[in-house]
Amino acid sequence: MEMERVPTPTEITSWPSLQPFLLRPTIVTGVYRNLDIDSVVFHYTSEIRDETEFWRQLKLQAQAAGWVHRDRRSSDRGETYETFERVKKRGELWFSSAEELRIAFQLDRIAVAYVQSDQEGQPKSVAEESEGRFADEQIWPRFAELLHKKAG
Secondary structure, three states, X not given: OOOEXXXXXXXXXXXXXXXXXOOOEEEEEEEEEEOOOOEEEEXXXXXOOOHHXXXXXXXXXXXXXXXXXXXXXXXXXXXXXXXXXXXXXXXXXXXXXXXXXXXXXXXXXXXXXXXXXXXXXXXXXXXXXXXXXXXXXXHHHHHHHHHHOOOO
């Protein structure tokens, strides 16, 4: 079974963890998905064209869904993006989950990358687990390339 592919718009819009970050999407375009490690890279256009209003609504929705805004960063090429994280203990048996999502508002689209990590014991950030190494090699570079690439 092929573990990598391009996700469909339906897969992206129905993915529960991504819901707070999809603000009135009009066109959703998948770039990459890994089926072994829950991860996805995609972009979309939003009906919300005002950047200030977009971030206001997004941060409210993300916070309501348990996401924490970590920081604003710049890519190697100077494009800025926001980083969100959500960690939680699952069930009674010491299983945990960590999620990291990066998102950028650009004039022509919203770029998004997401990675989820399942863990034993207390939750740690994605960067502290093997999924973090995978993200460094496969997800974040695709996101950085998407930020730099012009839509079209």
